[in-house]
Amino acid sequence: MAILQIREAIREAIREEMVRDERVFLMGEEVGHYEGAYKCSQGLLDQFGPKRIIDTPITETGFAGVGIGAAMCGLRPIIEFMTFNFSAVAFDQIINNAAKIHHMTGGQFSCPIVFRGPNAAAHMLGSTHSQAFDAFYAHIPGLKVVAVATPYDAKGLLKAAIRDPNPVIFFEAELMYSVRGEVPDEEYVLEIGKADIKRAGSDVTLLTWGQAVPTSLRAAELAAEPSDGKRPLSVEVIDMLTLRPLDYAAVLASVRKTNRAVVAYHGWPHGGVGAELSDHIQRHAFDWLDAPVLRVCYEDIPMSYAENLEHLTIPQPEQILAALRQVAYV
Amino acid sequence: MAILQIREAIREAIREEMVRDERVFLMGEEVGHYEGAYKCSQGLLDQFGPKRIIDTPITETGFAGVGIGAAMCGLRPIIEFMTFNFSAVAFDQIINNAAKIHHMTGGQFSCPIVFRGPNAAAHMLGSTHSQAFDAFYAHIPGLKVVAVATPYDAKGLLKAAIRDPNPVIFFEAELMYSVRGEVPDEEYVLEIGKADIKRAGSDVTLLTWGQAVPTSLRAAELAAEPSDGKRPLSVEVIDMLTLRPLDYAAVLASVRKTNRAVVAYHGWPHGGVGAELSDHIQRHAFDWLDAPVLRVCYEDIPMSYAENLEHLTIPQPEQILAALRQVAYV
Amino acid sequence: METPEQDAVTVPETLKVAGKDETLHAYREMLRIRRFEETAARAYTRGKISGFLHLYIGQEAIAVGTRMAIESGDRIVTTYRDHGFALAQGCEPNACMAEMFGKKPGLVGGVGGSMHFFDRARGMWGGYAIIGNHVPVAAGHAFASKYTGDGRVTLCVLGDGAVGIGPTHEGMTLAGLWDLPIVFIVENNRYSMGTPLERTLPVEDITLRAPGYGMACDRFTVSDPFQVRDRIGAAVKRAREENQPTLIEVLTYRFRGHSMSDPAKYRGKGELEAHRARDPMEMTGRALRDIHGMTEADLDALDEAIIAEMDGAEQFADEAPQPDPEHRFRNIIIETTEENA
Amino acid sequence: METPEQDAVTVPETLKVAGKDETLHAYREMLRIRRFEETAARAYTRGKISGFLHLYIGQEAIAVGTRMAIESGDRIVTTYRDHGFALAQGCEPNACMAEMFGKKPGLVGGVGGSMHFFDRARGMWGGYAIIGNHVPVAAGHAFASKYTGDGRVTLCVLGDGAVGIGPTHEGMTLAGLWDLPIVFIVENNRYSMGTPLERTLPVEDITLRAPGYGMACDRFTVSDPFQVRDRIGAAVKRAREENQPTLIEVLTYRFRGHSMSDPAKYRGKGELEAHRARDPMEMTGRALRDIHGMTEADLDALDEAIIAEMDGAEQFADEAPQPDPEHRFRNIIIETTEENA
Numbered sequence A, B: 001m002a003i004l005q006i007r008e009a010i011r012e013a014i015r016e017e018m019v020r021d022e023r024v025f026l027m028g029e030e031v032g033h034y035e036g037a038y039k040c041s042q043g044l045l046d047q048f049g050p051k052r053i054i055d056t057p058i059t060e061t062g063f064a065g066v067g068i069g070a071a072m073c074g075l076r077p078i079i080e081f082m083t084f085n086f087s088a089v090a091f092d093q094i095i096n097n098a099a100k101i102h103h104m105t106g107g108q109f110s111c112p113i114v115f116r117g118p119n120a121a122a123h124m125l126g127s128t129h130s131q132a133f134d135a136f137y138a139h140i141p142g143l144k145v146v147a148v149a150t151p152y153d154a155k156g157l158l159k160a161a162i163r164d165p166n167p168v169i170f171f172e173a174e175l176m177y178s179v180r181g182e183v184p185d186e187e188y189v190l191e192i193g194k195a196d197i198k199r200a201g202s203d204v205t206l207l208t209w210g211q212a213v214p215t216s217l218r219a220a221e222l223a224a225e226p227s228d229g230k231r232p233l234s235v236e237v238i239d240m241l242t243l244r245p246l247d248y249a250a251v252l253a254s255v256r257k258t259n260r261a262v263v264a265y266h267g268w269p270h271g272g273v274g275a276e277l278s279d280h281i282q283r284h285a286f287d288w289l290d291a292p293v294l295r296v297c298y299e300d301i302p303m304s305y306a307e308n309l310e311h312l313t314i315p316q317p318e319q320i321l322a323a324l325r326q327v328a329y330v
Numbered sequence C, D: 001m002e003t004p005e006q007d008a009v010t011v012p013e014t015l016k017v018a019g020k021d022e023t024l025h026a027y028r029e030m031l032r033i034r035r036f037e038e039t040a041a042r043a044y045t046r047g048k049i050s051g052f053l054h055l056y057i058g059q060e061a062i063a064v065g066t067r068m069a070i071e072s073g074d075r076i077v078t079t080y081r082d083h084g085f086a087l088a089q090g091c092e093p094n095a096c097m098a099e100m101f102g103k104k105p106g107l108v109g110g111v112g113g114s115m116h117f118f119d120r121a122r123g124m125w126g127g128y129a130i131i132g133n134h135v136p137v138a139a140g141h142a143f144a145s146k147y148t149g150d151g152r153v154t155l156c157v158l159g160d161g162a163v164g165i166g167p168t169h170e171g172m173t174l175a176g177l178w179d180l181p182i183v184f185i186v187e188n189n190r191y192s193m194g195t196p197l198e199r200t201l202p203v204e205d206i207t208l209r210a211p212g213y214g215m216a217c218d219r220f221t222v223s224d225p226f227q228v229r230d231r232i233g234a235a236v237k238r239a240r241e242e243n244q245p246t247l248i249e250v251l252t253y254r255f256r257g258h259s260m261s262d263p264a265k266y267r268g269k270g271e272l273e274a275h276r277a278r279d280p281m282e283m284t285g286r287a288l289r290d291i292h293g294m295t296e297a298d299l300d301a302l303d304e305a306i307i308a309e310m311d312g313a314e315q316f317a318d319e320a321p322q323p324d325p326e327h328r329f330r331n332i333i334i335e336t337t338e339e340n341a
């Protein structure tokens, strides 16, 4: 097992798939000569050349559309958004072309493409550069949506996304690119659509993804070994990993065991994946629930630049702990 | 009381506000000489001239941005999207400029603007022209989001939206422009943020908005006078009217009375306003609920053109009735 | 609105030099498009076709001339006003009509309707209904041709109303920057919906944009399908042989409203008549009579055969079954398998 | 990368003819921007400033020259690289520095940071960080001026990297179509992030796009603030007096990386030095010495005073309180009242 950073795991996934399949190429701003704004594509231009590692002008709609058009011809584009905040200017290409081409053409064309890049807040970038796009893309039929938080998941799921015959939105996180973790030396591919139990537990189910995964694991530790004398809680932390389609089976299996659930994530509260999960749980595990499902996410406000305000807006372990205890009546 | 069509109610709201306030203008594709794709602006060019009734080229990002820039200067733009499907190409202007200007400038600038037009499915327009944008815009802090289904609400809430100092997304419905209803002769303005009980009831709460309102009222009738001998149900139909901010107080008051809730609307199921409502109900009325909250909405698929497929994809009274009976265990 | 001078109403040179067979072929193709659409228009008024129906009548020479300028395998990417290119590319009228009727044997199974004609085998790559959003996609097809060296040329058709929107600009910017084998054909029919050019374009000449994209350009008023073939042919050659994109503005005119719901009250007086007087299809018919010695009777016989073909298409569509209910769940997400991965 | 010829390194004409007072004023303003940013850069490396920090060093003459070309009340709308225009417009260094420190007395209360400087009273209308999305907004300001007849001119500043994106195209299209009183200033500093022009623009000359927008244009390499004042002044006059927009490409160069995190390894050999050798600010300083008889000592004294001002700003920012926690809920939704309705 090698220890890799998430950025390295992503790079290896791209490299291996590009070696394996001539049809795969990487396109985006600064992915080539600059080697990626977050260095995810370091060395790839040298290895594969400018034909397959393509620097673009600042034209998200343009190069998203080019990727879609190339995918319709049978290529396997990986489109990097420097951050998903910039996908807002390409929204139409994703909702109206990528997500619909296969359906709209009666199955004559397909759109095997990956849109990837960092999502949600980083550190002190202000309101336009700190947004989570989960709610927008997970809402759209025709897409698959993935969010990763470990090098192992990043590599295995990105390889799956690149091989997937459908359009896949692949969320990374700017502040997590340096996170290290074990990655097998031999090749592996993970299955899109499967959640992963990151920590087993029996008292409360904690559903999470993306940047909130480490925060949730920290909260689970705090719950297990309280420093404040409160009753310890055994928390089952489930990393959803795929936001569309959601692994409802894994969710319900855990909740029917713990009878309690909290959803913790980076994103605004009104609707979105968090609401979808709690709605699904109350509908399909109604008789198992001993407490309402709670959510811990961003406050319902644009992100402020100031460090103290940003910190207060983003879910912290303490808030997740409080929610865990509330559903467990501790 | 005059009997107006919704398109006439909208026209009167615009006309009255333009007469009242020099700063108000209408801008969009075909709003002037063509008098609106759905004739909402009939006669307005003649009355107010090309300075205030402005035909634009097909540049949704351009004229949405122009509206935002004009609003920052103190004008009160009404921006018409021929349909909200076309707002996808202006998504960035709405999420990153309209919704954030006031916050991002520390309150130095505000953005009093209305984006209005038909939303969700019409009849056999295919997947790119039949989408509900509720979930996208209601998710975004900094916006207000309104959806109307009667001439009375359309006029009163559009006038409120035009006077509102914040950016307001105003959803109409293509198939409902000809719907007639009573509108007071004297001036009135309704309050954004208030739901309206369209039919009082005691057995089940039915939350709805937009095109699903008439469908829901029909379902409530069917539930009240069953033709199949099943037990009659007294359904309280609440038209949410504002999707952001939601009138949670009205929702909880009703649910705590009926102990049952169904949400019926035009839109995809994954997340969105429907999930937000059921999540909120289970969280704040957990001990009052006798059954899980159910949702009746679009199937989780792109809309097909074929009449039979479209009909099956859109919520019908029968499906809402079934949901009402399911939560009432009838 | 520019209305053509009367002396334009003589058979154009390009038609005079064309041979009889190709002239007859071109005339038949244009007439097929027109009769197909007239049939569709009637079906629409009878409620057999729904949604939006945008007719191509008056612009047929562009699709037919373009078809004569390209090779099979080349790609046509156009807008919702797509019947003309579909038929010119050889799509079956039965399948096209059935599509508009929302029936199972429709071109895309009845899920798309009039605005979304796709027929991959015949080089008909759509059929897009969000203004300008097919332009980057078409650039992507051309990118793929350069990437794979398949030698194909992509023809991206858009309206005069589409040149101001961002996606068009970005698609052309990338095509110019990356030297993609693509031809952009702006069908300037003087209106975007009810709005004449003067209210949508800062300058009348759309090809003034070409230098900013580092692209060659051409601009002409359609006289007949052979003129279109030759002018577009030059750009297709440039694309195929030099990987150079071209922006072509084709001045044309639609004889019907924007869509079936548009009475087109906005036209100038005598405008429609003036354009009808130089209808490229009529010109081609005249060449068959005046130059190639065909009789009215010959042309009537041809017309009747085509009308019969289109009536047949309507009957086929009318009698065809609707898609099965389960069909609405198909073609949304593809199951991953060993093969497609 | 084009690197300037050596003979450029003589005091430019426009500087020679400028008077001493205005030359001193311009020099001081440019130096204030540079020292402000050097102070900010140090604070960033010490972790006092966070997020993205894009320095304007090398481009100061554009902001200072533009300020001299406009009236108070005119509107500056620019990108995230906004310190130069903010200071040139007269924004307080204390408030600007505090903003970057994320402090309560910041220009926008600490919620925006370096990329979002807004100061309405001083004509600083932002401060936008999504490439190109301020262009339609700026066109909207100009639209409002025409609508209300307030006689104001809007100056929309964008980078060379922003000309390919759709919102820029749409904003310029509407400005050209509607004859809006606006001046588009493209600060062509040869790079968008790490990418040189050749890889982002189909053609080098950005003003080739102007004819397509029906706009006048101008293009020049910055030599000094007075040249900028005169060239932009002509466009401002055209906007104010004739409601005519202009597209101006200003060739400039940034001496620092794209942002603090960019080592700028991509520069050509000798490129930076060649540009430094004709630094418009240094040129202006030279004019003060060679033409207006100021001594090194005079300039050092001026520099020390400015450095002290900026150190003061840093200290002010450092000691300022953070925003109160509740502040994050403010300025999101305005309560409706009789007045604002």
Ligand SMILES: Cc1ncc(C[n+]2csc(CCOP(=O)(O)OP(=O)(O)O)c2C)c(N)n1
Binding pocket: B029, B058, B060, B082, B086, B089, C081, C129, C130, C131, C158, C159, C160, C161, C162, C187, C189, C191, C192, C193, C258
């Ligand atoms: C982004 C977007 N905005 C608006 C529309 C509605 N719309 C459909 S066709 C059309 C007019 C297009 O005119 P033009 O490009 O000249 O093509 P033509 O119809 O003349 O062939 C409009 C406004 C749309 N489909 N997409």
Ligand SMILES: Cc1ncc(C[n+]2csc(CCOP(=O)(O)OP(=O)(O)O)c2C)c(N)n1
Binding pocket: A029, A058, A060, A082, A086, A089, D081, D129, D130, D131, D158, D159, D160, D161, D162, D187, D189, D191, D192, D193, D258
């Ligand atoms: C839509 C969008 N895409 C990408 C970015 C990330 N980004 C910020 S600045 C920049 C480079 C801009 O270069 P240029 O326009 O030349 O301005 P300069 O930085 O040189 O002043 C990029 C790619 C963004 N902010 N917005």
Ligand SMILES: [Mg+2]
Binding pocket: C159, C160, C161, C187, C188, C189, C190, C191, C192, C193
């Ligand atoms: Mg047109």
Ligand SMILES: [Mg+2]
Binding pocket: D159, D160, D161, D187, D188, D189, D190, D191, D192, D193
């Ligand atoms: Mg630049």
